[in-house]
Amino acid sequence: MTVVLTAAPAAEPVSVAEAKAHLRIDTDDEDALIASLITAARLTVERTLGLALITQTWSYFLDHWPPSCRIALPIAPVASVGAITVHDVDGGQTAIDANDYAADVLSVPARVMLKGAPPSVAPRAFNAFEMAFTAGHGDAAADVPQPIRHAVTLLVAHWYERREPVVLGAAAQEVPATVAGLLLPYRRVRL
Structure with missing residues (x-):
């Protein structure tokens, strides 16, 4: 079995402007970083849940x-x-x-x-x-369920604030529990 993406989504579930508003960032200096974090967060959520968020x-x-x-x-x-x-x-x-x-x-x-x-x-x-x-849920960010969009935003904020892969001397933090909790209703349950 092989699954191949043949046409990527045309948009992200969260815009750079929405992420910047959540992060309380007023400048455009880190727009490229924030955009890449949004894409990484979407891919993480999609892979974790087996979902396609945007068409x-x-x-x-x-x-x-x-x-x-x-x-x-x-x-x-x-x-x-x-x-x-x-x-x-x-x-x-x-x-x-x-x-x-x-x-x-x-x-x-x-x-x-x-x-x-x-x-x-x-x-x-x-x-x-x-x-x-x-x-996918649809062509626009508004088509994605709001809890998933919020989880993507929180994951972007988490990675933005913690840019190092490992914090020495502290307990390693994986995906924040809040993000995992928001995604929980969308997990596939196998009986």
């Missing part, structure tokens, strides 16, 4: 289709499944007709199911099946 496009590759003919997509929330492509060992590609599979984007995780038997591929074909899908 982005991904490709999910599998070596083979499981016997159940069902696949769970690894990132949520999924807005749409764009295409399923079969890659052969000679570099050829065949698109599976949209009528030959069903996508359940309401479930978490989203699921894709072939309606018939999967096409056969060479037994040693790596990444033979590619599913292109769009995930």
